[in-house]
Amino acid sequence: MLRYTGRRLTWAIPTLLIITFLVFLALRAGTDPVASFLRSNPRASAEDIQRYKEVNGLIGTPPEQYFHWLGHFVRGDWGDSIKGNLPVWPAIKDAMANTLVLGLVAAVVGITIGLSIGILAALRPYTKFDTAATTGAFIGISIPPFVSAVLLQLFFCVYMTKWLHMNHPFLPTSGVYPPGHTGFDPVLRAKYLILPVTVVAIQTIAVYSRYMRTQLLEVKSSDYMRTARSKGISERAVIVKHGLRNALIPIVTVAALDFGAIIGGLIITENIFQYRGMGYFFLTALANGDYPQLMPWLVIVVFSVILFNLFADVLYAVLDPRIRL
Secondary structure (H helix, E strand, O other), rough: HHHHHHHHHHHHHHHHHHHHHHHHHHHHHHOOHHHHHHOOOOOOOOOHOOOOOOOOOOOHHHHHHHHHHHHHHOOOOOEEEEOOOHHHHHHHHHHHHHHHHHHHHHHHHHHHHHHHHHHHHHHHOOOOHHHHHHHHHHHHHHHHHHHHHHHHHHHHHHHHHHHHOOOOOOOOOOOOOOOOOOOHHHHHHHHHHHHHHHHHHHHHHHHHHHHHHHHHHHOOOOOHHHHHHOOOOOOOHHHHHHHHHHHHHHEEEEEHHHHHHHHHOHHHHHHHHHOOHHHHHHHHHHOOOHHHHHHHHHHHHHHHHHHHHHHHHHHHHHHHHEEEE
16 A cells, blocks of 8 residues: 555656646746736836846746746745735635635535435435435536525525614625634634535535435445345444445545645635635636746645545545455
8 A cells, every 4th residue: 555655646746747837838828927017017127027037937948937937836935926026825825724714614514414415315215305305416516606606695695684684794795804804713704604615515415415325326236235134234234334335435536536626726606705715816816917826826736636636546445445456
């Protein structure tokens, strides 16, 4: 297992280099850092432009520019943003922390509820509960996040406020904290998380409930499950020790990919709720053509996807000992 993990980590390095180089070329083809610099600094002189090119390694061939950027990146010198001329690392660190909070809370809530519904539906197939769970899952999958987000904002922030005759919204519609707030307040933080977490969890519950139901129904009819029952093992032990463990194997792949994608930000949800996470950070940087902010964002996203794919492969061996062979 250690040898396999080490080999995968070794392959991850050239994979990361190749992908980041291709991303670098795509960004340079789609954005012009000098034009973005001139938009933010309209009075910049020719000397200022030349100095900006030299500092950011915008002189030379694309491979030379890439390795100039890579050398600074691995040393922790991520440069300054074009707009505002602020260090990139503090901004992306705060955005990553906000996204991790939102994504992990939504994932834990959504996966826990989704798997629970899927297990109950598989244990009672074709009952009223199964029909209701299937219908709810199809509705949840069919509603886009931007629709459910707007509907929740209208209901909780407009109609609920009106019905309860409140002077302020029943639930906040945007942001991480109220404007001007300083420090950490867990109650206030949780209040601002309720709506975005709900939007993300709706589709997560729908997807994982369907995966769990399908996989567990398939496992229940397998030969080794019938053999376990014939040995006199209780149905609960058969389901828990044999059924769930094998049913979770394909779900691990989906979960690992989902967790890896969380780092990239929940772009639609964060944009609607003005939640300053990685998705909001990316859209702002892209709109500004802010190349120094876009490259670290993309590297972090690619690295997280590679890392969680490796994590999924290791979990395979834990859940199914046959894979170790």
